[in-house]
Amino acid sequence: MNWFTTEDLFKRSGPFTFCIDYIVWYALFAIALCVGIYFLRKRKSDEATKIVLMVLWTVTVALDVMKLTVNICIGFNIRNAIPLYICSLFMYIMPLAIWGKGVFKRIGCAIVCSIGLFGAIGNYVVPSIVVNHSLFSFFGFHTTLYHSILLAAPLIILCTGYYKFKFKDYGFTYLGFFISTIPALIFNFIAKTDYMYLLEGNYLPLLDGVAEIVGYAWPVIMYLIYALIIILMQLIIMGVTKIIELTATKINSKRVAQEPTGDC
Numbered sequence: 351m352n353w354f355t356t357e358d359l360f361k362r363s364g365p366f367t368f369c370i371d372y373i374v375w376y377a378l379f380a381i382a383l384c385v386g387i388y389f390l391r392k393r394k395s396d397e398a399t400k401i402v403l404m405v406l407w408t409v410t411v412a413l414d415v416m417k418l419t420v421n422i423c424i425g426f427n428i429r430n431a432i433p434l435y436i437c438s439l440f441m442y443i444m445p446l447a448i449w450g451k452g453v454f455k456r457i458g459c460a461i462v463c464s465i466g467l468f469g470a471i472g473n474y475v476v477p478s479i480v481v482n483h484s485l486f487s488f489f490g491f492h493t494t495l496y497h498s499i500l501l502a503a504p505l506i507i508l509c510t511g512y513y514k515f516k517f518k519d520y521g522f523t524y525l526g527f528f529i530s531t532i533p534a535l536i537f538n539f540i541a542k543t544d545y546m547y548l549l550e551g552n553y554l555p556l557l558d559g560v561a562e563i564v565g566y567a568w569p570v571i572m573y574l575i576y577a578l579i580i581i582l583m584q585l586i587i588m589g590v591t592k593i594i595e596l597t598a599t600k601i602n603s604k605r606v607a608q609e610p611t612g613d614c
Contacts, residue, residue, distance in 0.1 A: 371485040372494070379498050383505065390510045399512045400448055406499045406506075407444040413496050414441060420488060434534040434545035437469045440500055442530055447507065453522055459513035460523040461530070463504040464583040465576065470500035508587065515588045523584075524577055531576075535569060548572050 390399050414433045421431040433441065439461065446458025473493070483490030507513050531546055538549040547554055548569050551561045561568040 375485055375494060383502050387506060387509045390506065396512055399506060399510045402506060403448050403503060406503050407448065410496055410499050411441055413492055417492050428541055429543050434537060436465065436546050437500055439530055440466050456519050457522050457526040459507055460519050461527050463507055464580045465527060466500055467504040468579055468583050470497050473497040515584050520581060520584060524580055
């Protein structure tokens with residue numbers, strides 16, 4: 351039972367974000383991710399990539415079902431126990447990326463690789479639960495594994511060529527994001543919660559308290575912020591991809607130029 355109720359089974363004091371357990375986890379995760387992407391690129395098979403993505407998605411769903419069950423058993427709080435976070439979109443959108451066809455697949459991949467990747471990175475830059483929970487507790491383990499998958503999935507999608515950003519995808523991507531967040535928006539107004547920061551925006555850097563001033567205009571502001579995040583992530587990824595492609599082309603050109611021609 352201590353696994354579910356104790357913040358730290360090691361009985362340490364202070365924040366645990368960069369304690370040895372997390373450092374070891376991040377190192378092993380980075381190695382596993384690089385090795386996995388290497389072999390997936392070597393196979394050059396979308397089906398193999400799809401199987402890996404299916405496994406990762408299944409794990410996240412199982413993790414959130416476990417989290418919801420634990421919260422119900424030890425004390426349910428409607429303000430933070432419902433899977434309606436930005437990071438929760440991964441569970442609802444990933445099926446489009448895996449099983450969707452045409453524009454639906456591109457919408458799923460684009461959302462996972464933009465706002466999804468942004469949320470995963472944000473968890474490491476500004477950690478929340480792991481500040482007060484070690485890896486050796488359920489909530490610390492849950493959020494660490496969950497966000498590791500949120501980081502791994504888009505990198506796998508992008509690095510294997512399973513999906514490549516195109517400017518024309520942005521409109522459909524944002525429409526898909528907007529539709530998928532409507533349940534959270536409605537739930538916030540009914541239950542007075544703040545999932546996806548769409549009602550109050552509490553604890554957002556530089557924006558905390560702004561919602562009280564602007565009132566019902568706050569959701570509009572947040573949707574504009576999300577629109578900016580999505581397009582910026584898309585532009586950054588497209589830029590990095592282009593740089594990598596140009597670098598690879600230049601290296602291959604030099605290699606070909608240096609190879610002997612076989613002429614006497």
